Amino acid sequence: MIWNFTKMQGAGNDFVVLDGVRQHIEMTPERARALGDRHFGIGADQILLVEAPSHPEADFRYRIFNCDGSEVEHCGNGARCFVRFVHEQRLSGRNPLRAEIATGLLVLDQGADGEVRVDMGQTRFEPEALPFDTQGLASRPCHDDTLWTLPLADGSSPELSLVAISNPHAVQVVDDVDAAPVATQGPLIESHPRFAQRVNAGYMQVLNRNEIRLRVYERGAGETLACGTGACAAVAAGIRRGLLDSPVRIHARGGLLTVAWDGRHLRMQGPAVTVFQGQVDIDALTASFNSKEPAQP
Numbered sequence: 001m002i003w004n005f006t007k008m009q010g011a012g013n014d015f016v017v018l019d020g021v022r023q024h025i026e027m028t029p030e031r032a033r034a035l036g037d038r039h040f041g042i043g044a045d046q047i048l049l050v051e052a053p054s055h056p057e058a059d060f061r062y063r064i065f066n067c068d069g070s071e072v073e074h075c076g077n078g079a080r081c082f083v084r085f086v087h088e089q090r091l092s093g094r095n096p097l098r099a100e101i102a103t104g105l106l107v108l109d110q111g112a113d114g115e116v117r118v119d120m121g122q123t124r125f126e127p128e129a130l131p132f133d134t135q136g137l138a139s140r141p142c143h144d145d146t147l148w149t150l151p152l153a154d155g156s157s158p159e160l161s162l163v164a165i166s167n168p169h170a171v172q173v174v175d176d177v178d179a180a181p182v183a184t185q186g187p188l189i190e191s192h193p194r195f196a197q198r199v200n201a202g203y204m205q206v207l208n209r210n211e212i213r214l215r216v217y218e219r220g221a222g223e224t225l226a227c228g229t230g231a232c233a234a235v236a237a238g239i240r241r242g243l244l245d246s247p248v249r250i251h252a253r254g255g256l257l258t259v260a261w262d263g264r265h266l267r268m269q270g271p272a273v274t275v276f277q278g279q280v281d282i283d284a285l286t287a288s289f290n291s292k293e294p295a296q297p
């Protein structure tokens with residue numbers, strides 16, 4: 001079966017975007033893994049699927065798959081690419097657009113400058129929202145936030161802010177984001193058994209009250225060049241810790257995002273770029289991906 005696709009990126013966080021309105025797309029974890037693979041597939045951090053909505057107030061349903069095949073609740077950089085895709089493919093001329101995600105409705109607006117602004121929906125901070133098992137763990141109040149100390153197998157014990165932007169985030173503050181142990185400690189946090197649905201691990205360096213540097217080890221994708229929901233989580237955590245004031249400029253390795261927070265709504269702004277379009281034989285691709293040698297231990 002041949003699928004048309006579009007390759008897109010938002011601040012270097014890259015996507016394969018599929019129109020599931022005009023073509024029949026049956027996504028599976030195996031197909032998402034094959035599409036996302038950087039050697040056997042097209043290569044992407046996430047696969048985005050645009051479908052007809054089930055919610056009466058939504059224009060489209062927006063589904064997200066990590067490159068490990070897991071379907072997830074939200075993707076901020078992907079949300080901006082979703083708007084550009086819908087407009088460029090002439091699926092709709094509406095602006096703003098309303099997109100249905102697993103946890104509710106997003107409102108997305110493309111400006112004349114090409115930047116897309118997203119109202120990121122509900123934000124929660126209580127451990128059950130991620131969920132995170134706090135039993136027996138040390139914590140301390142920090143301004144309006146609660147920091148949880150999580151002992152890890154590498155001997156480190158980061159102090160984490162918990163934020164759910166529909167998807168789960170654990171954010172820590174570091175002195176120098178370039179020296180942060182993202183590649184080694186990130187996976188230990190991501191798959192820690194206290195996070196029953198795994199977690200995105202954020203590392204934030206505060207430059208001043210309106211500017212941070214950020215790296216994120218993403219659940220199901222590893223470190224990406226930028227993470228939109230991670231940026232929102234870091235800003236909310238930084239404001240709750242008393243370190244930041246809205247709006248905040250976020251320097252990720254792949255580009256610049258801006259996030260504003262009024263205590264209720266998080267609004268994110270940033271680029272969304274089409275890279276190329278193509279066609280893929282999904283059955284042939286999945287078969288060749290599945291025939292590769294298993295990774296050596």
Ligand SMILES: N[C@@H](CCC[C@H](N)C(=O)O)C(=O)O
Pocket residue numbers: 013045046066072073074075076077078167168200218219220221224226227228229230
């Ligand atoms: N890159 C994304 C987040 C994608 C989902 C995330 N890895 C998860 O599993 O929750 C973004 O821009 O927000």
